[in-house]
Amino acid sequence: MSMPVALEIVAVAADPAVRRVESGVLVTLVTMAWSARQRFRERRHDAFEAVHRYGGWSVLIVLTVLVGWRLLLGVRAHGSLEPGSGWPALSLMILIGIVAHPWVGVRRVPVQVLDVRRRS
DSSP states (O other), X not given: OOHHHHHHHHHHHHOHHHHHHHHHHHHHHHHHHHHTSHHHHHHOHHHHHHIIIIIHHHHHHHHHXXXXXXXXXXXXXXXXXXXXXXXXXXXXXXXXXXXXXXXXXXXXXXXXXXXXXXXX
């Protein structure tokens, strides 16, 4: 990596706005890990689902924007991608594939409702 590109990427990483976004990602991941505890899941399953669904997709979107931004800065400063600079993007694409794969396989099934109030 050439020195101007490296300095520009370090400058982006040192930007307070980027630091706040990265801190938000970290807080979201820690919240996801904390809410995955057995006790929390049993007592507040809906909150667990919301944290994991919305938090997980939000983190992926934010990371996609950050990695894309850093790649764009590298291309803009150097004129093309430097060797090895595509690894973060490739890793992110693999991560998105791992997360999205179960959602692609979800099928709708008919639901049978059992009325527990009615005595048979």
